[in-house]
Amino acid sequence: MTTSPSVVQAPLRLRYLSHFGAVSATALLLALSAQTALAQQTSQIALGADAAATAGDTGTERSEREDARLLRSDDPNRIETVVVTANKRSESAQKVPTAISVVSGVSLERNEIRSAADVVRFIPNASAATTESRSRPRWFIRGVGSNDPATNVVNPVGVYIDEVYLNSPFFQAFPTFDLDRVEVLRGPQGTLYGKNTVGGAINYLSRKPTFAPSGYLRAGLGNFESSNVQGAVSGPILGEKLAARLSIYKDQRGGIATNEVTGGKDFGKADDEAARLQFLYRPNEDLDVLVSAHARTFDGTPIARYIEPAKPDNATFAGISVPYDDYGNAPTDAPDIGASNVDGSTRINSQGASASVNWTPGRYSFTSITAFENGRQISISDGDFTPFEGSRSYTLVRSSQISQEFRLTSPRDDRFNWIVGAHLFSEKFNSDAATGTIATTAYLDPTTQGQRWRHTYYQDVTYDQQTDSYALFGSGTFQFTPKFSLTAGLRYTSEKRDAEINILNGPGEAVTRRSNTTDPASAELPGKPIITFTNTDEWWLRSSVSSTQPYAPFTASPSKTWNRWTWDVTPQYKFNDDVLAYAKVARGFRSGTFQASATAANQFDPDGIAPEDLISYEGGVKSDWYDHRLRVNVSAFYYDYKSIQVLVQGVPVVTAGTTSFAARLISATGWSKGLEVEASARPIPALRFDAALAWLRTEYTDDFIPNNPNTGAFFGKGNEFTRAPHFSATLGAEYTVPVSWGVVTLGTDWSYRTAQWFTVNAQQDDPTKVDYRVSQYQRQKDYALGNARIGIASADGDLELQFYVRNLTDKTYKILTFGTQQGARQTTYGDPRTYGVTLSKKF
Numbered sequence: 001m002t003t004s005p006s007v008v009q010a011p012l013r014l015r016y017l018s019h020f021g022a023v024s025a026t027a028l029l030l031a032l033s034a035q036t037a038l039a040q041q042t043s044q045i046a047l048g049a050d051a052a053a054t055a056g057d058t059g060t061e062r063s064e065r066e067d068a069r070l071l072r073s074d075d076p077n078r079i080e081t082v083v084v085t086a087n088k089r090s091e092s093a094q095k096v097p098t099a100i101s102v103v104s105g106v107s108l109e110r111n112e113i114r115s116a117a118d119v120v121r122f123i124p125n126a127s128a129a130t131t132e133s134r135s136r137p138r139w140f141i142r143g144v145g146s147n148d149p150a151t152n153v154v155n156p157v158g159v160y161i162d163e164v165y166l167n168s169p170f171f172q173a174f175p176t177f178d179l180d181r182v183e184v185l186r187g188p189q190g191t192l193y194g195k196n197t198v199g200g201a202i203n204y205l206s207r208k209p210t211f212a213p214s215g216y217l218r219a220g221l222g223n224f225e226s227s228n229v230q231g232a233v234s235g236p237i238l239g240e241k242l243a244a245r246l247s248i249y250k251d252q253r254g255g256i257a258t259n260e261v262t263g264g265k266d267f268g269k270a271d272d273e274a275a276r277l278q279f280l281y282r283p284n285e286d287l288d289v290l291v292s293a294h295a296r297t298f299d300g301t302p303i304a305r306y307i308e309p310a311k312p313d314n315a316t317f318a319g320i321s322v323p324y325d326d327y328g329n330a331p332t333d334a335p336d337i338g339a340s341n342v343d344g345s346t347r348i349n350s351q352g353a354s355a356s357v358n359w360t361p362g363r364y365s366f367t368s369i370t371a372f373e374n375g376r377q378i379s380i381s382d383g384d385f386t387p388f389e390g391s392r393s394y395t396l397v398r399s400s401q402i403s404q405e406f407r408l409t410s411p412r413d414d415r416f417n418w419i420v421g422a423h424l425f426s427e428k429f430n431s432d433a434a435t436g437t438i439a440t441t442a443y444l445d446p447t448t449q450g451q452r453w454r455h456t457y458y459q460d461v462t463y464d465q466q467t468d469s470y471a472l473f474g475s476g477t478f479q480f481t482p483k484f485s486l487t488a489g490l491r492y493t494s495e496k497r498d499a500e501i502n503i504l505n506g507p508g509e510a511v512t513r514r515s516n517t518t519d520p521a522s523a524e525l526p527g528k529p530i531i532t533f534t535n536t537d538e539w540w541l542r543s544s545v546s547s548t549q550p551y552a553p554f555t556a557s558p559s560k561t562w563n564r565w566t567w568d569v570t571p572q573y574k575f576n577d578d579v580l581a582y583a584k585v586a587r588g589f590r591s592g593t594f595q596a597s598a599t600a601a602n603q604f605d606p607d608g609i610a611p612e613d614l615i616s617y618e619g620g621v622k623s624d625w626y627d628h629r630l631r632v633n634v635s636a637f638y639y640d641y642k643s644i645q646v647l648v649q650g651v652p653v654v655t656a657g658t659t660s661f662a663a664r665l666i667s668a669t670g671w672s673k674g675l676e677v678e679a680s681a682r683p684i685p686a687l688r689f690d691a692a693l694a695w696l697r698t699e700y701t702d703d704f705i706p707n708n709p710n711t712g713a714f715f716g717k718g719n720e721f722t723r724a725p726h727f728s729a730t731l732g733a734e735y736t737v738p739v740s741w742g743v744v745t746l747g748t749d750w751s752y753r754t755a756q757w758f759t760v761n762a763q764q765d766d767p768t769k770v771d772y773r774v775s776q777y778q779r780q781k782d783y784a785l786g787n788a789r790i791g792i793a794s795a796d797g798d799l800e801l802q803f804y805v806r807n808l809t810d811k812t813y814k815i816l817t818f819g820t821q822q823g824a825r826q827t828t829y830g831d832p833r834t835y836g837v838t839l840s841k842k843f
Helices: 010-047 060-072 105-110 116-122 772-777
Strands: 100-104 126-129 138-141 157-161 179-186 200-206 214-222 226-238 242-253 270-284 287-300 306-309 345-359 365-382 392-409 416-437 441-444 451-454 457-479 484-504 531-533 545-547 554-556 559-576 579-590 612-625 630-655 658-684 687-700 705-708 713-715 727-739 742-753 783-794 799-806 814-819 824-829 834-842
Touching: 100 105, 100 116, 105 179, 116 126, 116 138, 116 179, 116 200, 116 727, 116 742, 138 157, 226 834, 457 531, 630 705, 630 814, 772 824
Parallel strands: 157 200
Antiparallel strands: 100 179, 126 138, 179 200, 214 226, 214 834, 226 242, 242 270, 270 287, 287 345, 306 824, 345 365, 365 392, 392 416, 416 457, 441 451, 457 484, 484 554, 484 559, 531 545, 559 579, 579 612, 612 630, 630 658, 658 687, 687 727, 705 713, 727 742, 742 783, 783 799, 799 834, 814 824
16 A cells, blocks of 8 residues: 555645745744834833723724733632623623633643644533544534535534634634634524524634734644644734734644554544734724734544444344445454555645724724635545445545625623624635545355455546625614613625536446446446546546446536524623623524535435524523632523434435435424533632533424335434433543642543434434344443643743643544445544643743
8 A cells, every 4th residue: 555645745735834934933033032122111011001991892902901901800819701702892701691611722722622623622512523534523512513524514503713704614623723712602693603603603713913022832742653833923023013923833643543454553644734924013002903824734544434244224134233244344443443445645725814904993993804715625535444445435625715894893881882794705615526446346245155246336526616695784782771781683694606516427326336246247237337447546537437338427507595684682681790691582594505415316406405594592690609719600592493404314215216325415393402501610729620511402393304215204203413412511620739849730621421323313222123223333322531631830830841641541432423335334433542741831
């Protein structure tokens, strides 16, 4: 097996990022040296500014003073004040009348969180499994999410980087480095955030350039040949007018599982590199302009999938396990040993830039955010994950988006304060997904020992999509009394999608692949051509394939426009400065779509899938107790969920009298309800506890899954949403021990989840039922994960050495399962125990 081309070309991409960083760093360091004294004077002047400056958004500099005032009011013996911009204004998270969780940048570093998806480990009722290397997290909040692997899928949880919406999920597993904080809003955010936030919104906020010289460097080593380096340098460029910040990141990891075909640790390799450069221009206190550019390259190998051979799930066999799959492959020693005869790789390149302008010439603030994002991903993988040439896959995804947002905001301290705005978005997206069997292989039927053949096969699906949308929105808050206020918001969104799909081999595999009982030497049958690959190194190209009979292509060019009003109404009551109660009714929507994952003409619906609509009813209380040594936030919710875009595996499809089973996107109706408790306590200055507890129930309320194409029977009513455990909890503790030369910190956190389903159609708990075994296989039972760390820091906190362990007990747990058509089921597992040491230096 040859070395992955992604590994060979990694030094070239590293040089690209290195040149980008080296030029910027040289200029920045020279400026830092020249401007240190001036910046220190500037910092002292800023610290001496009037702490009673007007609160709210009356200028970026004044907003920063308000943030500083809130933070300076903190006592190290208390639970800290967290300043957020969830409502497009700077305010304490405890004053925001919605369910919001915040993870600080310091917490991300101390807990060795390096991927965007890992942030949700601290968030109640949330998960984000990354089942395909560091790409496409499966975001779920309160049971709302998507398991659809289609290239054009848009998740119902919105992901934002510095207030810029990132549309394609394939580029959302970005590294988390040099961040100020992450804000996670649970529930529909249809007014200020807009489309595709029916589950919630996650905003990753970078640390901004400073006019005082500062920076840090972190470097670490760990098991599986892992290493990590990240750092930042910040300071003035032109006195008090222009500052810059350069942030860099590089993370490497060797394989975590052995490939029995090659004998090497081929699965789970990662090489992630990223850089971000920001410039902050502030000519006066009323205007600031922030320009940011970022780039990322990732090279890795697939996460292993492991087979469990089994009989069909019917009344005769009831899905019983067997020693071998249809091709004679036995299961490996999962999760340590897997199998693949394909040199798999994943390569991601993404770049972006944004310009944010905040101008406050008087009482009102104007904000403009202009952004561009571009990404490209190529993935090559084994389809059956065995030594056998069963199938292999190739996927190319490209996305290029431009967005523009304008906002006008009134002062927060007005009795009636408001925000109005407009949002424009355009994305050009295209994908190319190929599936092939590049050689005919003989095998024996495991049951009859009869001679069988897996014949060559090829299919290619290209999909192009243009998305254009605009939105107008407004939100206002009226303070009836000093204690009671009411917020109401409204947004109108219009989105148009123009798509073009081209399926080479439109009838699909069930119709055109030669039968496994057909001798390769026998004459071909009409509609079942003999496929030959003229270039197996690039087998996915249509030019690399020849066919004895022309493939029948399928093409369609649908176009749809969807319009929606979304809104929210939120009364809130402040019992005192430390206790806030609120209620919220909100509507959100997720864009309609076309099924780009269709592999046959009869799987593609040119009318598309209708948009999702969700109405949320929520109430909550936010409170601080015992002189801010205890914080308890509680929220309860009920969702009325319509037109849910559900991916259903194994849907029977009849083509030319032949029944095959395929994944289909189907609309459904259901509800979700739950209770969440977040608490933090500091009983003594050296000890802190954190907890996030969540209860969740979900249910589909109609029969929407086709059971038999001949009778028209449906089922699914009463089934639960996927990845929706009934109870989940995270408990953390940190204890600080002062010593003569510094501080020793001991920290640990433990999470627990009850059982969850991975598919909507196999959810059987009755052992007497036909699909009981497959249901239990496609389910993760309850499990717990633990993490621990020990930090040793200098007295001033500038130097720290940390030892850490993740998945302390080396727990084996599933993050994805599904059935296949090779007489086996497949499973992907979460990461094993990882550990390492990190050294940090601030300056």
